[in-house]
Amino acid sequence: MPHASSSSDDDALLPLDAVRARPVPGGAATARARAGRAVRAAGTPRTAATARVPKTDAPARGVPEPAAVLPVARVAVDMPLPHLDRPFDYLVPAALDADAVPGTRVRVRFAGKLVDGFLLERAETTEHEGKLARLERVVSAEPVLTPEIVLLARAVADRYAGTLADVLRLAVPPRHARVEAEGGAEEGAEGGPGRERPEPGPWADYPDGESFLAALADGRSPRAVWTALPGMGEGGPAWATAVATAVRETLRGGRGALVVLPDGKDVALADAALSEALGSGTHVALTADLGPAERYRRWLRVLRGQARVAVGTRAAAFAPVRDLGLVVIWDDGDDLHAERLAPYPHTREILSLRAHQARAGLLIGGYARTAEATQLIATGWAGPIAAARETVRNRAPRVHPAGEDSELAKDEAARAARLPSLAWRTLRAGLESGPVLVQVPRRGYLPALACQNCRAPARCGHCRGPLALRGGHAVPYCRWCGRIAGDWRCSACGAARVRAQVIGARRTAEELGRAFPSVQVRTSGKEGVLATVGAGRALVVATPGAEPVAEGGYAAAVLLDGWALLGRPDLRVGEETLRRWMNAAALLRPRAELVVMADSSVLAVQALLRWDPITHAERELAERTELGFPPAVRLATLTGSPAAVREMLGEVVLPGEAQVLGPVPVDAPRGDEVRERAMVRVPRGSGSALATALKGAVGVRSARKASEVVRVCIDPLDVI
Template sequence: MTEPTSAPYPQEALLPAPEQSPPAASGRPRPRAAKGAREAAESLPVARVVVDTPLPHLDRPFDYLVPDSLDAQAVPGCRVRVRFGGQLADGFLLERAAVSEHTGRLAFLERVVSPEPVLTPEIAGLARSVADRYAGTMSDVLRLAVPPRHARVEAEARTPARVPGEETAQAADGDPWSAYPAGPSFLAALADGRSPRAVWTALPGIGADGPVWPRAIAAAVRATLAGGRGAVVVVPDGKDVALVAEALAGTPHVAITADLGPAERYRRWLKALRGEIKVVVGNRPAAFAPVADLGLAVIWDDGDDLHSDRHAPYPHAREVLGLRAQRADAAMLTGGHTCTAEAALLVATGWAAPLTPDREVVRARAPRVRPTGDDAELARDEAARAARLPSLAWRALRHGLDHGPVLVQVPRRGYLPALACQHCRAPARCSGLPPVALDPAVRAAAQVAALPGGPSPAVRARVASGGGSGAASRAAGEGGAPGPVCSGPLALRGGHAMPYCRWCGRIAGDWRCPHCGSARVRAVIVGARRTAEELGRAFPSVAVRTSGRDGVLTHVGPAPALVVATPGAEPVPEGGYAAVVLLDGWALLGRPDLRAGEEALRRWTNAAALARPGAELVVLADARVPVVQALLRWDPVTFAERELDDRAELGFPPAVRMAALTGPAAAVREMVADARVPGGAQVLGPVPVEGGLERAMIRVPRHRGAALAAALKAASGARSARKAADVVRVNVDPLDLV
């Protein structure tokens, strides 16, 4: 099927890269080697190798000769060591050829690191497509796609491969897709070996075995296995991996997470590579899992920023799976309790079809949402708009605790992560030296001193004096003039701790407001631990449990309890939460971010999906805000469609393609001037960003996205070829545009 030019994954992205080997041709017979010299292999003596180098102008395969001694080991996909630029470098052997187009002398492969063909042709082609889409290099993508080698794991005996169809012996309990009008036909298409693509808006609710969405994914995977093909499931974090793995109990699969350790991760990855397992579940790196004969690619909660890689070329798992599904002619399921603008674009362009439940089923399973800012509640409680825990929230908590656990979602972690002057409300800032000027020993002592309980007098004196290392005198100007100050935000780690700087760790026990001279501070933002402390005093007979960065709970029992959690760390309750309170809605909606509304709705619906059907859900936000209205109606699809329309009108992603160029000011301006961007491109900036750098944004229509990526790749290659001193980071379709 030919996709329209405006489709999210245009057909030109799937074309093979042009041959980039050095020009000229050589079909001469192999010369006779001198005595003692290495001889090339008799058959297919030329090895095309992608060398592990980050330089964009060297992003192409290079030809090497295969020594006769390595003929049997040098198989396509294996790891090799080659002489490159006068040094030994790692690489992957892409293919063997009879002749080379290079007219000069070819170097020999130094050695084969392992004869295991870890780079399959499918993953190699996918890596090339991802690199081209994100204006990166193939070697950078391969670092994300292929895990580091463990020789001991490779030497382990292989387990017998399962016969086709053996995995289908286990059947799913119940039918989680019956609530969706198109659900049965979607499963039937997977079982028939077809490749449907769907954007799935999952129902909320907790079943007898926990959340329903993992069982729905497991049913889709089993249908794919019944059709004789494999599946890859990508979820945001390890907690979600455990839920899907539990739902797949009885179906052969491997779960790959970061906490397994390098050896165990590689062992499970090899099982998929060797065809012993046809189902892989994991977080972001699992998008490149070498599952043979891929039939289904699943991504859950694609709006979670954990799906976006923080390493170059910064690919998003949704885009990687989309490219892979189109290359392999596989099905794709993009699911979540909410819908992102990118997922709405997949439906709008016809690349995927919507998979939504009936409204009657939604009303029966969704919680009863009540905002504190509606007119009826303001008439009853005039302080509801300003209070952090208005009477409506207190009533919901008290009533919910009579029937089971209740959830309180707090958007900020920590105790008091931001402080201000008690008198004039000016933000409390650090007046010490910047982090680079502090002695490392002083910074370490400051971190210890900031712990609850307060610093010891000795540590306090050392921090105040600069540690006696001369850091203060070096930072000061001539004649004792004051040097630069840190100006970082002050915070509190506990009720008995002293204020400390979140940037440099300095204890600010002697802080005074530079505007009014007051030494007293007040909280600007209240974190999860302080909220738990306040609720513990308000409900002294109820157990209070916290879940967040310091420790994530996975499950809670049916007994009454107050569960205070940050977004994404909500534990799964047995039987569902009896009530849910979403605190500090302003903190999510007021963020200076293009995706603030979309992210707030995603976090809210994920928490609300853990509630019992009809349970009371209180959100501390104004009912007139469109995001709150979408939560009230439980209609994330309409919100996503409107969000996509607004972004198309304003020229924001995903309606357009954008690229961010970040680096020193002169380097960014030089690269913008040198890049041959396609016609119709708009250059925004450069503008200053943190760290003394500048950033420029380049915006083009969606159908010119591939041309923009190619132009930026060429400009980066030109800079690296002339050995430009400053590095400019290129990020195509960044999540953060502010």
């Protein structure tokens, strides 16, 4: 393994081949060695070599004296280059001995430049034969990187063919010196749940709910996939109260808990439920909108043991909760759980790895169920938690597809109408007793236009991007380059008039406002997400995922433009459409009326009618297994220029069972470059071998400084 070495003036670094050696236990060295022992997995496997004690002769002028005990520091240098994904050895000066403890941030010289890094462990020996470069500085004496998080980051990097440095950027937030200086007591917060066993709350509606809580309270580690019931509790959705109850039982068992949610709206709901169940000071909420300083302050409270529970969005999956006993992920099918930065990990996989390593409980919850969660049940790794069918029927809304036979007999145009008479009747009846929800799949006003004459898509004359309208009196503009298309003419027929191809949420709200002039119309979407609405009469137009919670629940709902969700070219289209519909329908009052604008023969519509996401997920998993799609197999995509993708495919040594599909052209972000994508498919048992092979190939390209980068993504959400 390469180590950082220095010349006589300590200015140049030369990587040499060597491997690490175990620190020699003895006296005070043993305690410090134990602190870093768990993080040794962050390095590469050892080989047979002779461990060497770093030179400790009388230092020359200007060269600092090394530490007397454990003088070698193994550092994870912040270098994203794949061929440098290993720890490097440095000499610990005596002046930094007290502060250079495992987990601290340090500055080291690498290839002649000062770079950041994390000190993983201290050791007595090194495999490097020459002089070691020294630690330049300990940035902070706060050990922000715990051994558990190092092991988790290493496992995530290996799972997704990434580097430790990339994962650590996701795991540890940037430092704020002023916040660190505020300090804090090491003891946990006062209060918390008592030792007596309280009522199970929402878990009483599930046959296995109370046994799940009992296992958490007894210090055991149950793993479950939870299909939540729809409906509202006293202070909000029932799912938030159920999660808070599970966390409370985990604390009663003497362990901490971690809850990860898709967005800030859900974090606010869970935060309120946890405050009600646990009191103040026991938990913290971690979201990006807090700002860097406040988020780091709360993260330090978790690190220092002042808060035993953390709740947040996907970055909170790495929160350093002490004595972790339960990890929870809600709505694991939401694409917000997929990281957009390399190595593109998914929160569900991170938490599954963490639960396995920490021997903690795991709860995967949602109204719908993903094929990945169903796979965990099928393999026996997790068990199901679901309510009885009688309970489901009493809590679920009454669903009516717009094209059912009885409605077509009354209104022959119901199948083609965007808002048939059934939807209008449902809206009017619902407004008599409270707010009504209208879900629209597309945001904006008119996000897609077509030629009025020949129906060809309206394209920009400069970049060929799609044209759209921002308002009723606006001029078409290009969604790619932003240019105004005031003099647009169809390239196919020469016509100058456009028509709406897709209607967005703002145009829908405008039309409903004209139809119901005495009713307040509120919108929730990208421009502004509403968290809650009152119990009074109102029409709430929202895009999927932005539906606000209504006080007491919605009186009715209409799910518009089902074709827009079901017609997408996506492997997960049925699963994703059902998830979005059920998330919206779960906000209704029990047995409330819901109209879905889709064909009743579609499997996702049938699952919504019966409120049966389990059967739909099991059928989805069976079909994917038969066709060889994830999660039945492990899949990797290689995306880049045609030459780079083909070059990498020719160099990588894939497992024997691997099947290469492609490469095929893919759409570039703005259509101005040629890109191709190849897929590599292997059985699930060969997933680790596939990740290792791809990481090695990327490392070879990085070492020889290949000019073009190939993006490698393991188990991507977007397959088709």
